Amino acid sequence: MEKKSLSITGILCSMFSGWNWVARCLYLFWNICSLGVSGGLVQSCGHIIPESPVLALGSNFTALCILNESCLDFGNIYANQIIWKIKNKVVPREQYREINRTVSSVTFNDTSSLATPLTCNVLADGQIEQNIYGITVTLGLPPEKPTNLSCIVHQQSKLTYPMTCTWNPGRHTFLDTHFKLKSRWPRENFPDCISKDANNSCTISDVQFFVNLEVWVEVSNALGKNESDRLVFDPIEIVKPLSPHNLSVNSGILPTVLKLSWENRISTAVMKLKFNIRYRIVNETNWMQVPSEDTASPRTSFSVQGLRPHTEYVFSIRCMKEDGVGYWSDWSEEKTGVTTEDKPSKGPSVWRIINASSSPASRTVHLMWKALEPLEANGVILRYEVTVRAKSPPFHSPWKYNVNTTSLTLKLSNRTYEVTVIAYNRVGASPPSVLLIPTSNSKAPVKNIRTLPKDGKLWVGWTAPNSNVLKYVIEWCLLSNSSDCIMEWQNEPGNIQGTYLKGDIKPFKCYLITVYPLYADGQGSGQSVKAYLQQDRPSKGPTVQTKKVGKAEAVLTWNHLTVDEQNGFIRSYTIFYKTIDGNETAVSVDPSKTEYTLSSLTSDTLYTVRMMAYTDEGGRSGPDFTFTTQKFGRGEIEAIVVPVCLAFLLIVLLGVLFCFNKRDLIKKHIWPNVPDPSKSNIAQWSPQVPAKHNFNSKDQMYPEGSFTDVSVVEIEADDKKSFSEQDLKPFDLLKKEKSTSEGHSSGIGGSSCMSSPRQSVSDSDEGETTQNTSSTVQYSTVVLNGYRDQTPVQVFSRSESTQPLLDSEERSDDHGGGSDSTTQRQQYFKQNCGQDENNTDRPCFEIAKQIIPANEEDLAGFAQLQISGQSSEPLGLGLEKSTQEAALSDVLQTSTEGQTVRYETVEGNPPSVDEMPKSYLPQTVRQGGYMPQ
Structure with missing residues (x-):
């Protein structure tokens, strides 16, 4: 710094x-x-x-x-x-x-x-x-002593020989360190060679041979200096010559020889050389070498022997100083050559497949043989000659076939045959391959066949039979769902009891292996075994489904995994099942099974089930499957439904029987008898005619428009208790006329159709009221047309029918001027109540009982009693006298015209005036005419 x-x-x-x-x-x-x-x-x-x-x-x-x-x-x-x-x-x-x-x-x-x-x-x-x-x-750090100093002379041309020395520089000094290569002759020093690259090598441009040279390395830095050991040598001893060039390869006269030639790039005056020659078959990686003693002398050519016929080889060559001092040159460039053809060295491997025929005297034999390997064919195979001859009588001339394929199908009889196959190339024929086709596989087979993966190959072993075996045939094929089992085989000598399969055996694939022993006079039956070179977990798990589901059990079914999906031997299956919130339960199943029943399940419960298949290397699970157990078990629904149905049928049957026994009561309350107007006797009511009349069909009993309305009012019989004795007094007069009125009364008071007449009013006090009196009493009214524009009068008529008349006849829209409704009623009576001359006895109404006074005086008295007001309005109608007199006057007038109106006594309370839309006047009717009350 x-x-x-x-x-x-x-x-x-x-x-x-x-x-x-x-x-x-x-x-x-x-x-x-x-x-x-x-x-x-x-x-x-x-x-x-x-x-x-x-x-x-x-x-x-x-x-x-x-x-x-x-x-x-x-x-x-x-x-x-x-x-x-x-x-x-x-x-x-x-x-x-x-x-x-x-x-x-x-x-x-x-x-x-x-x-x-x-x-x-x-x-x-x-x-x-x-x-x-x-x-x-x-x-x-100070520099260390350089070690491992070595030098080599690299030939660059015939006259240039630079020398390169290398050494081990030692540890790193963390300082600037300088290396110098020093050299000298005994009496002369040469300039230092300063190392510049990695500080571990240096090159001297040119050296001289046949003179000793001293060489060493000096190293120095700021902390000191050091130097290596010194080497003394003649540079000719460390030469690495250039490799030979212009290498060529030529075919020799023999099919196993190739001749090499080349040029050397160092003068024999400088040094004499020896050589190394290597070669290999094309597409192979292993090199073979000519023995070094055969090439230890100076030369420029060499003939390589012991090669394979019709095979392409690659050659390379190198050289060094003849005495072995110095270094080998680099390998020369590679050259190729092909040997000439020779006849095949061995015959093809032959095998057969025998198919049983429908005819016992013949069979189909498929002959197969393998193409020869190149080292065995020694050339290009042009054709195969197949000879078939019989080995058992009757004998015949051999059959010969020339084919250019590796298979032949024959139709042979059930005898022993010998098959010979010979391969031909351009040079000649191969040795014959012989196969015996026996009548049957009657000889002893091998025993205890087994397989074992070893060193990436599949080994097959067996126990030999006691007989003398000529050879063994090992047959195998790959089992697959996507392709047929393509047969492969190999021959092995009869003195071994195990071998490796020589084909391309793949891992995770299943192979079917069969071993046949062949004898001089026949063969044994084949013994087979399945094997894997390497196993793995299955590719997928089984797909499980339910075959049947019950209340507490479920039958599961699945299919075996295909051979391509197994990847090994399936050792076991495991079924896992559980509910949504429950623990998973596992069940182990034999691998040969395809069905299993789960028991002790909970009813009406959703289960999830899956299945795993295991090989020696592990297992794999299939997809999940769900099912729901039934709510009821087998027979439980039938046990409930059958009794319920039987009970229902029993109830229905009892109901039908009850209705049949009580049909009258049911008919009375549900569908009572309806009067049939066509059978009414109302047409026979006439003062001038006796009870039974014979009318002319053209003369109508009642003129058109006589009746305008007929209605029936029901009153419960028990209601009669509400009447006082005073109210019932007018009816006592009617009892006296009971005997005379029963035989002559006829009219609308009768029951319909075939019903028998019944008494409507009790005629005695001896307890007959309950037996002879109807439970209900009806009022029937007959409305007459007005005479000479007078207001029509409604009168009572006693009727014991249990049902009212037609609904359209019970009501009237307008009694004063209802001409339309009156006309309709008249048309109805014309149609249903008309009498012809031949059937005068058919009444329009059958009357159960009529109460009519015995004579006109009684009638007049009864009417007078009612008019004078002594009746105290027994019917409760509240009718005025003027109205009654007018009505009686009209009745008397109409009676003279042949019309009959009847009145029937009433038990019980009659309807009130407010409830009646019309005015009712009680009248008494007899056959002789009408009398006012």
Whole structure:
């Protein structure tokens, strides 16, 4: 680093303080100028000794800081005020030593802790630290002795031989170190060769042979010098010649010989050479070498023997000094050559596949043979000759086939045959390959066949049979789903019991291996085994599904992994299943199974199941599958549904039987009898005609428009209790006429169709009321057309029908002037109640019971009683007398015209006046006519 110093001006100015500092600085400046040195440099207050030293690592070092006298006079600075620092780090005072008032020293026992810069500092007045001086310290190591000095002479041409020497420079010194290669003859020194590159080599441009040369290395740096051991040698002994060139390769007369020729690039006057020749087959990496004793003499050509016929070779050559002193040259450029063809050295390997035929007397034989390897073919194979001859009677001439493929299919009988295959190239034929095709594999087979991966190959072993085996045939093929099993085989001698497969055996693939023993007179059956060169985990796990799911069990099913997915032998399956919030359960399954039943499951629960397949190298899991167990088990639903259905059927059956037994009661309440107007006897009501009349079909019983409305009002029988005895008195008169009215009454009061007549009013007090009285009593009204524009009159008619008449007949829109509705009713009665001459007995209504006074006097009396008001309005109608008289007058008038109106007594309360839209007048009807009440 640069030296650091402090001038007197800087130190003293920093020491002044107070109001007079300006004057004092001016004084000092003048004083310092008088102390100036030549060149205008300011004198320093001190310096350090030694100046920029170079130190050895780990050595002792002492530095001195010397103050100038001028600083002592003006700055009051002394040695005891000096502070030493390394990189601004204060050195401990234990390492200081005050030599005198101007000199202070510092000592370092180990320079390894020393760093640069090293400075000398003082504390001036005011405790201000100022730097006096500083030095740069360089640390390093002295050079070591160079070792392993060696030299080599590289031939560059026939006349130029530079020499290069190399050495081991030793440890790194951390300093600038210089290496020099020195050389000399016994009486002459040569210029030094200064190393410039890596400090471990140097080249002398030219050397002289046949003279000893002394060589050594000298090294130096700031801490010292050193030199290597000295070498003395003749440069001809360390020459590395140039390699031969213009190498050529030519075919010889024999198919196993190639001739090489080349040129040497060093004069035999300088040195004699020996050679190395190497060669290899094209596309191979292993080199072969000609024996060194065959090429230990000077030469420019050589014939290489023992080569393979019809094979391409690569050659290279190098040379060195004949006595072996010095260095081998580099290998020459490579050249190739091809040997000539020779006849095949061996016959092809033959095997067969026998397919059973439908005919027992014949079979199909597929012959196969392998193409010869190049070192066996010794040329290009042009064709194969196959000869088949019978070995059992009847004998026949051999069959010969010339093919250019490696297979042949024959149709042979079930006899023993011998097959011979010969390969031909341009030179000649190979030795024959013989295969025996026996009638059957009846000989002893091998035993205990086994496989073992070893050294990246698949070894197959077996136990030999007791018989004398001629040879073994090992047959194998790769099992795959994507391709057929392509058969490969190899022949092995009969004296071995194990061998490596010679094909391209791949890891993680399954092979089917079969061993056949061949005998002189037959062969044994093949014994097979599956094997892997290397196993791995399966590529995927099994996909599990449910075959059947119950309440507490589930039947799982899956398919075996394909042979391409197994990657090894499947040793076991494991099924894992769990619920959503439950622990996972594992079950181990035999690898031969494809179905398993999970039991003790929870009903109506979602399960997740997966399956893992394991080989010797580990397992892999398949996809997850979910299923839900059933809520009910097998038969539980039937146990519930069948009783419920049976109970339902029983209830339905009992209901049907009950309805059948109570059909009358049900009919009464649900669908009572409806009167049939077509069977009514209302057409027979006429004062002039007896009970049974024969009318002319052209004469209508009732003129058109006689009836305008017919209505029925039901009153419960129990309601009669509400009537007082006074109210029922008018009805007592009717009891007397019971016997006479029963045989002659007919009208709308009867029940419909075939219902028998019933009494509507009790005629005795001996308890017959309940038996003879209907549960309900209806009112039927007959509305007559007005006579000569008079207002029509509604009258009562007793009816025991349990249902009202047609709804359209019960109501009338307008009784005073309802001509449209009256006309419709008239048309209805014309259609349904008309009588013809031949059927005068069919009534429009069948009357259950009529109560009619026995004579006109009774009728007149009854009517008079009602009119005079003695009845006290037994029916509760509240009708005025004028209205009754008018109505009776109209009735009497209409009765003379052949119209009949009947009145029936009523049990119970009759409807009130407010409930009736029409006025009702009770009337008594007899066959002779109508009498007013």
